[in-house]
Amino acid sequence: MEERGAMPNNALLSPALHVLLVDDDEGDAFIIEDLLEEIESDIQLSRVSDGLEAMAFLQQTPPYQTAKIPDLVLLDLNMPRMDGRQVLKAIRENQSLCHLPVVILTTSDARFDINHSYLEGGNCYIIKPSGIHKLMSMLKNMSHFWGQIAQLPKPSFGSRSVSSPSLDSSEP
């Protein structure tokens, strides 16, 4: 099996990374959950199955009043009701959510979707691998990168000090 170097899982030292998975595919979500457990990632996964639920979760509206705001969002693009593109836009336009790292995780390899996701403020774009080993390798790498290597924003510490960093690609 593919091995991508030692990835320390200092679950005891570093707090768990709370990830919100937004994916309407039950099967995929189940496999992802299963694999994260198998690789002993320190990811604590919450899952919703479309964009409307995702926004309710992130804005702590019913039935998610007690939801904990995640550290990272794993966002599928093609979903019923409210799709990933709309969710990304809504997150970036919301003053209290706009800092949230959003990883697009989708089966789409369309160039338009890739570019559009970056222009709308997606932090990165990952094509959902089809084989189980590739999926596992991707999840390992992703949880290592976002959990151990990257620093994630912690709004509870920060003041809203900076002169409203409102800029995005939609500026004229």
Add this chain to the structure above:
Amino acid sequence: MLLTDMSPVLKKCQVLVIEDEPIDLTLIQQVIEAEKIPVHLIPFDNGEGAIQYLEQSSAQAPAPELILLDLKLPGIQGLEILKLIRSDARFCIIPIVILTALEAPSIILDAYRLGCNCYIKKPLDPKSLAATVLAIFDFWLNFAILPEADGRAWSHA
């Protein structure tokens, strides 16, 4: 004698790096060579030069595919560079990885609000820094899909 220049004709990823610390820059370059990472570094030790490069490259040569950005720099500061790049439709699509010694939560938060793609705290010891640099390229080149520089054609700006 070893044949050193046997690298296959592989399209290298053009990475613009804005870093004023020569030791760190050398280390990044060493990691790329040692691990044979298909990256061509375009280094600048200040933001002014990098912005100028971006402006010229969008007109002639292709723009870089990824940017590594230090925050503490001589002249124009990193967050200001981030702001400038994100507000220019010609190259706002390019992913920006912040790689800096700064670690104040308010700076991290501001960097994400201003549109950095990820924020990496630069480890102090060279060995950890090398591992971090490797992890950055591993994620962005092997797992993430980068946008195409001509993605600005899709811009609604």
